[in-house]
Structure formats: structure tokens, C-alpha cells
Amino acid sequence: MSTEALLSVSNLTASVDEKTILHGVDLSVRAGETHVLMGPNGAGKSTMGHVIMGDPVYTVNEGTIAFDGADITELSCDKRSRAGLFLSFQAPVEIPGVPLSSFLRASIAGRPGLEMRGKEFRRRVKELAAQLDMDTAYLNRELGVGFSGGEKKKVEMLQLLLLQPKLAILDETDSGLDVDALSVVSRGMDAYRASCDGSLIIITHNTRILEHLSVDRVHVMVGGRIVREDDASLIPWIDEHGFESFEREAADAAEAR
Numbered sequence: 141m142s143t144e145a146l147l148s149v150s151n152l153t154a155s156v157d158e159k160t161i162l163h164g165v166d167l168s169v170r171a172g173e174t175h176v177l178m179g180p181n182g183a184g185k186s187t188m189g190h191v192i193m194g195d196p197v198y199t200v201n202e203g204t205i206a207f208d209g210a211d212i213t214e215l216s217c218d219k220r221s222r223a224g225l226f227l228s229f230q231a232p233v234e235i236p237g238v239p240l241s242s243f244l245r246a247s248i249a250g251r252p253g254l255e256m257r258g259k260e261f262r263r264r265v266k267e268l269a270a271q272l273d274m275d276t277a278y279l280n281r282e283l284g285v286g287f288s289g290g291e292k293k294k295v296e297m298l299q300l301l302l303l304q305p306k307l308a309i310l311d312e313t314d315s316g317l318d319v320d321a322l323s324v325v326s327r328g329m330d331a332y333r334a335s336c337d338g339s340l341i342i343i344t345h346n347t348r349i350l351e352h353l354s355v356d357r358v359h360v361m362v363g364g365r366i367v368r369e370d371d372a373s374l375i376p377w378i379d380e381h382g383f384e385s386f387e388r389e390a391a392d393a394a395e396a397r
């Protein structure tokens with residue numbers, strides 16, 4: 141593991157419609173590490189994921205985002221994706237008429253290191269589908285149309301394993317994963333880490349997803365600020381106590397400002 145950070149977010153302040161949501165956030169992830177971002181509803185966790193990915197809805201007012209040795213603060217979402225960043229889409233799109241396999245094929249097109257011939261692509265996708273216990277019949281189905289929550293997760297994990305990004309941000313907060321989908325995500329994350337020593341930022345309320353995963357760092361966000369950072373021992377503590385004490389401290393700090 142290198143000592144250089146793969147992702148380094150410094151003093152990040154970001155807003156939408158003149159409303160500041162992130163207030164001077166620092167977060168640093170090294171290659172191969174798994175981080176968890178937790179916090180109550182509305183804390184700014186999903187916003188953080190979107191801003192790192194370059195979602196143009198948000199404005200960066202201050203601070204920088206460095207990734208793999210380059211300042212990416214001003215880069216388009218597409219360029220960040222090509223640089224090796226991946227953000228799971230909480231509500232995967234439905235594209236009637238486009239089979240899943242075509243969508244996957246398009247998502248790797250033109251990416252260095254991922255060029256494959258049709259035959260190789262089909263073999264690879266089949267292999268990954270099997271790894272995720274996914275019926276290969278899905279590959280010919282229209283993207284997203286009529287997919288259950290668990291099936292959508294399988295598609296997302298399949299894309300993750302195909303793309304092998306250097307850093308994947310998985311935002312699971314609002315998706316209400318059932319047991320089936322949970323196990324898909326766990327399996328996908330394990331396979332991803334094993335296959336390419338990828339880094340992860342998992343945004344979640346659901347500590348069950350973390351049960352079988354070794355976590356390096358936990359970040360707690362309240363009111364658009366990181367209020368606590370610790371090792372994995374913080375997860376069972378949050379399980380038991382929730383975010384109330386962090387919210388109280390944050391309210392006191394806000395009053396003092």
C-alpha cells in the first residue's frame with residue numbers, strides 16, 4: 141500500500157442553488173483502502189459522492205479534489221470516470237430498447253486497458269454474471285426496465301467489476317436493500333477488492349453491509365462537516381448509539397460559530 145493518497149479531498153466547500161451543503165470537508169483514501177461514510181439523513185453524504193464525481197449540479201466554492209496524482213476539481217464527470225472514479229447510481233436508469241449488454245459494452249468503449257473484442261467481452265460478462273449469480277438472460281433484457289432492487293444492484297456490481305475503477309463510491313443510503321440485494325453488494329465489493337485492489341468509499345446507514353468487510357476508516361458526517369474519523373471499531377458503536385451525540389456536538393459547535 142502506498143503512502144500517497146489516491147483520493148485527497150481538502151477543505152471542500154460545495155453548494156447547490158446558493159445553499160452551502162458541504163463545509164470544508166477533508167477526506168483522504170489510499171489505494172486499496174475501504175472507507176465508510178456515515179451520518180444522519182440530510183448530512184450531505186450523497187452530495188459528497190456527487191461532488192467527488194463532478195456532478196455539475198453542485199458548485200465547488202472552495203477546496204480541492206486530487207485523484208491519482210492530479211487535481212481533478214475542475215474536470216468533467218466523464219473525465220473523472222476515465223481517470224478511474226466510479227459512483228454507483230442510487231436509482232439506476234431505465235432505457236427502453238437498449239439491452240443491458242449494449243449498455244455495458246458502451247460503458248467500457250474507448251477506455252485504455254479495457255478494449256476487448258466482442259467475443260472476449262461476452263465471455264468476460266458471462267463470467268462476471270456467474271460470479272454474481274446473475275441469470276445471463278438479463279444481458280439481453282432492456283436496461284433497468286422491470287428490474288427488481290436486487291437485479292439493479294447486480295447490474296451495478298457487474299459494471300463495477302467490468303470497469304475495475306481505482307476508486308468506487310457506493311451510495312447505498314436510500315436504496316432500502318433487501319437481504320438478496322445486500323448479499324449481491326457484499327459479493328460485488330469482495331470481488332472488486334480481490335480482483336484489482338480497488339479502493340472503496342461506502343456511503344451507508346446499513347451496517348449489515350459492512351459485517352463481512354474489513355474497513356480501514358470510518359468518517360461521520362453531520363451538517364456537511366466530518367465530525368469524527370476513526371477505525372472500524374466506530375461501526376458497532378454507531379450501531380448501538382446512533383448519531384445523536386454527534387448531532388448534539390454539531391449543534392453546540394454551530395451555536396459557538
Ligand SMILES: Nc1ncnc2c1ncn2[C@@H]1O[C@H](COP(=O)(O)OP(=O)(O)O)[C@@H](O)[C@H]1O
Binds near residue numbers: 161180182197313
Ligand atoms: N440537488 C440538490 N438540490 C437541492 N438541495 C440538495 C440537492 N442535493 C442535496 N441537497 C440538500 O443537501 C442536504 C444534504 O443532502 P444529501 O447529500 O442527500 O444528504 P444525505 O445523503 O447525507 O442524506 C439536504 O438538505 C438536501 O436537501
Ligand SMILES: [Mg+2]
Binds near residue numbers: 185186187313314
Ligand atoms: Mg444520501
